[in-house]
Amino acid sequence: MARQARTVIPGQAMHVMVRGNNRETIFFTDEDRRMYLDWLREAAKQFACAVHAFALMPNHVHLLLTPQNEDSLSKTMQSLGRRYAQYFNQKQNRSGTIWEGRYRSSLIDPDYFLRCQRYIELNPVRAGFESSPQKAAQLLQLILRQARRAQVVECDCEPSAIANPSKLFSISFLGELTR
Numbered sequence: 001m002a003r004q005a006r007t008v009i010p011g012q013a014m015h016v017m018v019r020g021n022n023r024e025t026i027f028f029t030d031e032d033r034r035m036y037l038d039w040l041r042e043a044a045k046q047f048a049c050a051v052h053a054f055a056l057m058p059n060h061v062h063l064l065l066t067p068q069n070e071d072s073l074s075k076t077m078q079s080l081g082r083r084y085a086q087y088f089n090q091k092q093n094r095s096g097t098i099w100e101g102r103y104r105s106s107l108i109d110p111d112y113f114l115r116c117q118r119y120i121e122l123n124p125v126r127a128g129f130e131s132s133p134q135k136a137a138q139l140l141q142l143i144l145r146q147a148r149r150a151q152v153v154e155c156d157c158e159p160s161a162i163a164n165p166s167k168l169f170s171i172s173f174l175g176e177l178t179r
Contacts, residue, residue: 006105008073011066013052015116016077018103019060026088026098027056036061036084043079048072053116055123062120064108077103 008014020026027033033056040063044051048068055062067073085098108116 003102006074007107008067008070008105009107010069010072013064013066013108013110013113013116014073014105015108015120016063016065016073016103016105017060018077018081019100021097021100023059023100024098025058026060026084027058032088032091035087036080039080039083040076043076043083047075047079049076052113053120055120057123057127062123064113064117064120073105 027036036056037054040051040054043049044065049072050066050068051063052066053062053064065073065076067076081099081103088098089095
């Protein structure tokens with residue numbers, strides 16, 4: 001049976017989720033997360049996908065993306081998934097798929113955009129990986145500092161906004177697509 005075509009509207013934000021096979025861990029170290037973010041930045045730039053928010057959980061990923069073309073999302077996720085799977089399999093001395101099927105995606109109504117962004121950014125708290133929004137904000141602030149040093153992301157907010165989880169903010173990848 002053929003796969004159902006995804007609904008992608010260029011310029012319309014999408015919530016994307018991809019999970020490790022059998023819900024197994026796909027990020028063991030900070031290096032794993034950095035590699036994933038590096039490749040996300042490269043694929044998003046190459047295939048014209050703006051990245052607004054992300055949450056790299058131990059066994060899955062949430063992304064808030066806006067594809068600029070009909071095939072931007074699929075090409076971005078295909079490139080990212082293949083590169084990370086190859087890296088992960090070599091590092092873990094294993095073979096085979098690391099992903100639980102295809103990525104899932106949903107169109108986001110513009111009125112729901114900030115709510116979806118907040119959902120993604122606070123996902124570690126809801127999943128029990130962080131004890132409070134403040135802890136999640138502290139972790140996000142640390143990740144952003146490391147990512148800025150590696151020139152992976154920029155944030156359009158002041159550091160004090162990150163420490164205050166009641167404020168909404170946006171993470172964007174460096175490059176032409178974020179301007």
